[in-house]
Amino acid sequence: xxxxTLLVVASTLSTGLILGAIFALVAAGVTIVYGCVWLPNxxxxxxxxxxxxxxxSLTGAGLGSAAAIIMVLLLGLVLSLGLEWLxxxxxxxxxxxxxxxxxxxxxxxxxxxxIFSMTWGRWSDxxxxxxxxxxxxxxxxFPMTNNRILVLLIALVVLAASFALLRYHRYGRALRAVFxxxxxxxxxxxxxxxxxxxxxLLGSSIIFLxxxxxxxxxxxxxxxxxxxxxxxxxxMIVGGPGSVLGALVVGMVFGFTxxxxxxxxxxxxxTFSYLLAMxxxxxxKPTGLFLR
Amino acid sequence: xxxxxxxVALGLLALALPFVLExxxxxxxxxxxxxxxxxxxxGMNLLYGxxxxxxxxxxxxxxxxxxxxxxLTRSHEWSFWLAAPMxxxxxxxxxxxxxxxxxxxTGFYFxxxxxxxxxxxxxxxxxxxxxxxxxxxxxxxxPPQAPWGGALSGVxxxxxxxxxxVLSVLLCGWIVSTRLGKRFMAIREDxxxxxxxxxxxxxxxxxxxxxVSMFASIGGCLFAVTIGFIxxxxxxxxxxxxxxxxxxxxxxxxxIGPIIGTIVLAPIPYLLQELQGFKDVLSGVLIIVVTxxxxxxxxxxxxxxRDRRRARRALAVGQT
Numbered sequence: 236x237x238x239x240t241l242l243v244v245a246s247t248l249s250t251g252l253i254l255g256a257i258f259a260l261v262a263a264g265v266t267i268v269y270g271c272v273w274l275p276n277x278x279x280x281x282x283x284x285x286x287x288x289x290x291x292s293l294t295g296a297g298l299g300s301a302a303a304i305i306m307v308l309l310l311g312l313v314l315s316l317g318l319e320w321l322x323x324x325x326x327x328x329x330x331x332x333x334x335x336x337x338x339x340x341x342x343x344x345x346x347x348x349x350i351f352s353m354t355w356g357r358w359s360d361x362x363x364x365x366x367x368x369x370x371x372x373x374x375x376x377f378p379m380t381n382n383r384i385l386v387l388l389i390a391l392v393v394l395a396a397s398f399a400l401l402r403y404h405r406y407g408r409a410l411r412a413v414f415x416x417x418x419x420x421x422x423x424x425x426x427x428x429x430x431x432x433x434x435x436l437l438g439s440s441i442i443f444l445x446x447x448x449x450x451x452x453x454x455x456x457x458x459x460x461x462x463x464x465x466x467x468x469x470x471m472i473v474g475g476p477g478s479v480l481g482a483l484v485v486g487m488v489f490g491f492t493x494x495x496x497x498x499x500x501x502x503x504x505x506t507f508s509y510l511l512a513m514x515x516x517x518x519x520k521p522t523g524l525f526l527r
Numbered sequence: 528x529x530x531x532x533x534x535v536a537l538g539l540l541a542l543a544l545p546f547v548l549e550x551x552x553x554x555x556x557x558x559x560x561x562x563x564x565x566x567x568x569x570g571m572n573l574l575y576g577x578x579x580x581x582x583x584x585x586x587x588x589x590x591x592x593x594x595x596x597x598x599l600t601r602s603h604e605w606s607f608w609l610a611a612p613m614x615x616x617x618x619x620x621x622x623x624x625x626x627x628x629x630x631x632x633t634g635f636y637f638x639x640x641x642x643x644x645x646x647x648x649x650x651x652x653x654x655x656x657x658x659x660x661x662x663x664x665x666x667x668x669x670p671p672q673a674p675w676g677g678a679l680s681g682v683x684x685x686x687x688x689x690x691x692x693v694l695s696v697l698l699c700g701w702i703v704s705t706r707l708g709k710r711f712m713a714i715r716e717d718x719x720x721x722x723x724x725x726x727x728x729x730x731x732x733x734x735x736x737x738x739v740s741m742f743a744s745i746g747g748c749l750f751a752v753t754i755g756f757i758x759x760x761x762x763x764x765x766x767x768x769x770x771x772x773x774x775x776x777x778x779x780x781x782x783i784g785p786i787i788g789t790i791v792l793a794p795i796p797y798l799l800q801e802l803q804g805f806k807d808v809l810s811g812v813l814i815i816v817v818t819x820x821x822x823x824x825x826x827x828x829x830x831x832x833r834d835r836r837r838a839r840r841a842l843a844v845g846q847t
Contacts, residue, residue, distance in 0.1 A: 275639070322815065322819065325819050326819075331634060333634065334581065334635045335818050337635055338581075338638075338814060338818050339815055339818045339819070341768060342810075342811040342813075342818065343811060343815065345765070345768070345808070345810055345811030346807070346808050346812060346815075347811075348807055348811075349803075349805065349806070349807025349808035349809075350804065352803070353805065465643075465646055468639065468643075469643075472639070503650060503653075503654065506650065507650060510646060510647050510650075514644070514647075517628065517636060517639065517640045517643070518632075518640075521636055
């Protein structure tokens, strides 16, 4: 292979890894909430974008990237607590609530999209964050910015942590118990509503973190919200609702797909393929590829 | 007045209004928009209110019909009056195809599936510009020919829309009153039970998708010739969601509900021309309010309130 081809392969690999890790992160956030609360969060893309935009504003106001990230995560926590208290908890006891929740979050999507177009949409149309760390590491002959390596590492660590949390921690076991049988879990002393609240907070925070990492690694615009929403749903459905492992594997596959497709065609072609994969999955195996 | 008299009065009013509003082009335009959305809302109500499925690809079907109609009139020089029914028929068959997932999926999974389908259709409109001219859209769509020669425009165009809208309400009412309508409601309440009772759920759902796609398609064709401009954004998921909101806000599964919802909500975007972002926020808030606080919609909640009052009064009479 010539040097130029090698370079393309290497950049595709790194893009695929980073995109895949971020996709997997956001999809994990969606899948944890859906798996537990039956709340299909259609506004995940807007959450994702909100985190990125807020970080952009904070760094624009002179804050360092790391401080901005922590601020945004705290802000996201407050926001999701508020949303849970105001809206989501009202649906906890509704039977067959996933349609109602879906519609509710579609409404939320519209509200946030409207707000973004009235505010950030007027201030700029392309956004970039200053990198978290500077410098370049050579991996073999290929340069990669330390910033992107760090982004990748954070994403993988958080994914691993949430996987471990759901598998081994008391909270994760309670969450899966509620998922399997709410009444039985309640009888065994699990505080169902607290578990619901916790998983909504956890899922939203992971989505916020995904938005931050994406903003650190790439420049973005307002259209990323809808693409991310659709992609996260596709990953969740294909990987199996409620499965963090499924989100990781399928997220990586989709990330690499997007990186490879982007060499030859527009990234929208990749979105097309996710949608078709999701459609096929919905029709033939709605439980997804992975068990939770 | 009895319900029937009310209906006749409302229908006559709808037919008369274009002549009343003739002097004011803006109001007449808003009126014609409301009439088109009324056709759509009736179709959406049949599926969402009576069959119990939430089809977010509704606007996509309308778009397919509109683009097909424009293709037939432009490239093959068909008359609108031939092209629109043919395009609608084709789009409705396509709509039946898109409805096939409902044979396996209901509830959230069907809605999600329809959202995916809608997104794919929108992407297809954008990325296959041969028929659609991509994101730029198609403008200067010729108005339909008038029977007396020339182009149908102004008050007679509005009157045509009003006639079709009134017909769509009548058709919806008639379908609901037939045995087919009763079967739809049985499927909405419990599709497994309906199947056990001997209802051919698969066949009835296919019939429903055909009828509903017909409403969507005819609305789409009329939308194209009324506005004179369409783009993929005219038929995206927000359009579907808006039409759904008209039905859910007014009251699903009632005949008057979608009419109320459309009359109240359809003009809003045109009155808030400058504030597009605000319009999105408003409809988002309305969606949340409807889902959380009034699942029956305005009319449904009104009926419930009346029933409760009657029950209380009956109780009071019984006690004395």
